Amino acid sequence: MRKTARNSDFPHIYLMMNKPLGAVCATASDSHPTVYSLLDDDKKKQASSAPRGCRLHTVGRLDTESSGLLLLTTDGRFSHHITAPESAIKKTYLVTLKTPVETPAEQEDYIKKSAAGLTLPPDHKAPEQDSAPAHLEWLSATQCRITVTEGKFHEVRRIFLALGNEVIALHRLSIGSLQLDQNLAPGQYRELTQEEILSFKK
Structure with a gap:
């Protein structure tokens, strides 16, 4: 993942942002601020105006009501490597649920079903489809960490809808070995270090 673009006037950019709630991963919106406005x-x-192949874009997306680690780059190969299903790069999220899952038996049921893969209910932009195995770790009756390797809508x-529950807060903690910098307040960002960029080549 080199830090030089084809056009030497536009060296590649690699950013980590702590995406705030309410911001959209789009270049324009009539109803919400965009991550680019930050x-x-x-x-x-x-x-907005760099030549093709040098334009800054988000690496995947977080929906409006989700927060946390968001990468932005001008490097299309870097972006594709992270988002391509065959790369199977792990993404870990902190999840807060609407309905408490109180007993160890219920929590274990969630863990086993997530690990086996689930049939995801249709969404307005996605049909019913199967999920790859996911790893779930309980923190409390209403909070857990979940790690997935896909990027389905x-x-x-x-x-969690397939498990009979509802997510009321979703915060991305990490992508691969890269963790969200805890010094970044919501809406803040910084450049990735060379070591962090190269971690995605391992």
């Missing part, structure tokens, strides 16, 4: 002016231009929310 960037400085130079990076806004890189997202609203996948984590649909996993």
